[in-house]
Amino acid sequence: MNIIVPVKLVPDLVEELSIDASGTALDTAWLRMIINEFDDHAIEQAILLKEKTGAHVTILSTNVEGVDDLLFAAAAKGVDRIIKLNGDIESGVNNHALSRAMSTIIRDLKPDLILTGVQAHNDLDGSIGPQLAEYLEMPYIGYISGVNVSGDKVIVRKEYPGGLIGEMQVSLPALLGIQAAEQPPRYVAISKVRQMMKTMSIEELDLSSLDSSGAPIVNRLFQPESGERATMLSENADEAANQLITIFKELGTL
Amino acid sequence: MNQDIFVTIEHLRSKVSELSYIMLAAAHDLAQGTGGEVVAIVLGQNAQGLTSDFNADKVLYVDHPLLSDFNPEAYTKTLTRIIDEYKPRAVIFGHTTIGMDTVGGISAHLGLPLVSSVRTIEANSKLISQICGGKIMAECNLPEPTALITLVPGGYKPEQGQSTQSPPVTSIPVHLEDGLRIKLNQYIEPETGDVDISKEPLLIAVGRGIQTQDNITLAEELAQAIGGVVCASRPVVDQGWLPTSRLVGKSGSTVKPKIYLAIGISGAPEHVEAITGSDVIIAINTDPIAPIFNIAKYGTTADLFELIPVLTEQIRNIKG
Numbered sequence: 001m002n003i004i005v006p007v008k009l010v011p012d013l014v015e016e017l018s019i020d021a022s023g024t025a026l027d028t029a030w031l032r033m034i035i036n037e038f039d040d041h042a043i044e045q046a047i048l049l050k051e052k053t054g055a056h057v058t059i060l061s062t063n064v065e066g067v068d069d070l071l072f073a074a075a076a077k078g079v080d081r082i083i084k085l086n087g088d089i090e091s092g093v094n095n096h097a098l099s100r101a102m103s104t105i106i107r108d109l110k111p112d113l114i115l116t117g118v119q120a121h122n123d124l125d126g127s128i129g130p131q132l133a134e135y136l137e138m139p140y141i142g143y144i145s146g147v148n149v150s151g152d153k154v155i156v157r158k159e160y161p162g163g164l165i166g167e168m169q170v171s172l173p174a175l176l177g178i179q180a181a182e183q184p185p186r187y188v189a190i191s192k193v194r195q196m197m198k199t200m201s202i203e204e205l206d207l208s209s210l211d212s213s214g215a216p217i218v219n220r221l222f223q224p225e226s227g228e229r230a231t232m233l234s235e236n237a238d239e240a241a242n243q244l245i246t247i248f249k250e251l252g253t254l
Numbered sequence: 255m256n257q258d259i260f261v262t263i264e265h266l267r268s269k270v271s272e273l274s275y276i277m278l279a280a281a282h283d284l285a286q287g288t289g290g291e292v293v294a295i296v297l298g299q300n301a302q303g304l305t306s307d308f309n310a311d312k313v314l315y316v317d318h319p320l321l322s323d324f325n326p327e328a329y330t331k332t333l334t335r336i337i338d339e340y341k342p343r344a345v346i347f348g349h350t351t352i353g354m355d356t357v358g359g360i361s362a363h364l365g366l367p368l369v370s371s372v373r374t375i376e377a378n379s380k381l382i383s384q385i386c387g388g389k390i391m392a393e394c395n396l397p398e399p400t401a402l403i404t405l406v407p408g409g410y411k412p413e414q415g416q417s418t419q420s421p422p423v424t425s426i427p428v429h430l431e432d433g434l435r436i437k438l439n440q441y442i443e444p445e446t447g448d449v450d451i452s453k454e455p456l457l458i459a460v461g462r463g464i465q466t467q468d469n470i471t472l473a474e475e476l477a478q479a480i481g482g483v484v485c486a487s488r489p490v491v492d493q494g495w496l497p498t499s500r501l502v503g504k505s506g507s508t509v510k511p512k513i514y515l516a517i518g519i520s521g522a523p524e525h526v527e528a529i530t531g532s533d534v535i536i537a538i539n540t541d542p543i544a545p546i547f548n549i550a551k552y553g554t555t556a557d558l559f560e561l562i563p564v565l566t567e568q569i570r571n572i573k574g
Contacts, residue, residue, distance in 0.1 A: 118354070121387050121522075124392055126357055126358040126368045130330075130355065131358045131359070131362040133359060135362055139327050140359060142355045143354075155439070158351065159505040160351055161350075161351070162508075164266075164444055166442075168438050169437050170436045170437075174435070179505070180492045183494070184493045213367075214365065215368070216368075218393070220392075221391065221392050223391070224545070228548070229548055230535075230552055231551065232547075232552075232553050232555070233552055234554065234556065236556060237564055242568075244536070245565070245572070248480070248569075251512065251534060253480065253513060254480070254569065
């Protein structure tokens with residue numbers, strides 16, 4: 001079985017985000033980029049399927065700063081083939097443009113199964129999975145938290161609100177949007193990643209022209225107004241504890 | 255091409271989602287700008303009865319055995335045909351496990367623009383989306399010709415989408431052939447845990463900030479001292495540190511306790527939507543601009559690893 005995993009880097013939300021001078025994009029100068037957490041789960045799910053069924057796993061990502069580290073880390077986890085995609089990525093690339101351009105590359109890789117993160121926190125034109133599936137004429141199911149291969153089908157667990165699961169089957173080839181792998185993404189030692197940097201090479205492929213139509217044009221970005229912000233207690237732990245005790249007493253809990 | 259605003263109603267096992275009513279409310283805001291009507295689209299089997307309290311000008315209803323349960327493929331095909339035929343000014347989907355499984359394929363198939371994570375609609379049909387875990391808002395114009403929109407909760411009240419007058423229902427035919435590549439096998443009921451967190455009055459919730467499985471003990475000790483129950487946001491449950499029965503959020507439980515103490519939780523929209531019914535939210539997070547402080551009544555940026563043990567100790571002393 002041939003599994004393809006397209007992944008992307010997103011701004012780390014732990015860092016402060018600022019908006020650039022144009023007012024329509026994040027200031028990239030200070031951004032720390034990390035793998036989209038759902039993509040990390042997609043990689044884990046792919047590795048789990050490789051361990052169960054002997055699948056061959058290829059990971060693809062666009063060539064932006066930090067991509068090499070991401071690809072080598074995936075290789076250290078057990079990904080067989082790592083590819084970065086070159087193109088005019090910086091100029092406001094979006095999921096419509098990417099899914100169109102990636103579909104031709106992925107078709108040539110002849111996937112049986114494509115796994116990708118169900119969404120990314122900075123998506124503004126929907127998630128990439130269902131769009132890519134449409135261009136590849138494959139069925140798509142998202143919000144998946146479990147995948148089992150059964151002949152020429154996969155059986156998946158789709159999440160619904162309130163903890164309800166829909167068990168669905170889908171014939172291959174198919175594309176799945178992963179919410180969570182069956183186990184947390186594995187940790188790999190830096191030494192193993194370094195070893196991959198020496199022994200494995202990143203393949204490079206060119207994205208064809210990027211056509212952004214279908215994605216919205218941003219007028220402006222802004223930070224949400226915090227009009228009804230919380231009453232802030234002390235930042236000192238002892239004082240904050242005292243204040244919380246008072247609040248709990250007022251609320252009748254103590 | 256008309257100026258109507260379509261709303262794709264979401265229902266599961268004979269229950270319309272709360273977000274569907276929020277979508278109807280948002281649709282009225284948009285329709286006011288475009289001068290069109292609000293039209294609810296319902297796909298299902300024997301599901302006409304679900305529409306009686308919709309605040310909509312009319313309902314288009316599609317009945318088919320293959321639409322008896324949500325199926326991403328059947329929904330995408332059916333909605334693609336309806337949107338292509340009617341060409342409304344905009345179509346609102348839920349930013350959910352149902353809407354997000356269908357809207358992307360429709361956008362790609364019909365070449366229609368898609369704006370996701372929209373929370374409110376402002377004057378002149380400006381769409382305001384909430385991205386980056388609630389830390390950034392984006393403003394876009396309503397794109398042409400037919401704008402596909404996914405809506406997140408928070409901008410409208412569900413009551414605004416309800417009405418005592420039933421809208422007229424028009425049945426429309428659909429041609430869905432057998433041989434779908436996706437099939438629902440069965441529903442699997444949620445694990446019933448030792449407690450039902452949706453009914454607990456005092457919840458101690460832990461998020462990514464708790465850092466390790468061992469640190470969950472801090473929250474458990476506090477919960478035991480004060481008489482509460484521990485629950486968690488998604489990252490903690492995905493790590494396997496707490497069972498799914500303790501998950502608060504989009505695919506977990508919606509909770510409405512008297513007190514919700516959020517420890518090391520940033521306040522991503524998928525979590526926030528499930529806790530807004532709490533009487534009092536108290537947040538502990540070292541990030542002063544964490545979105546959780548925008549919905550909490552009280553907050554502190556004190557380090558949880560210093561604060562929680564002190565707080566637990568004081569409560570123990572009071573309770574003796």
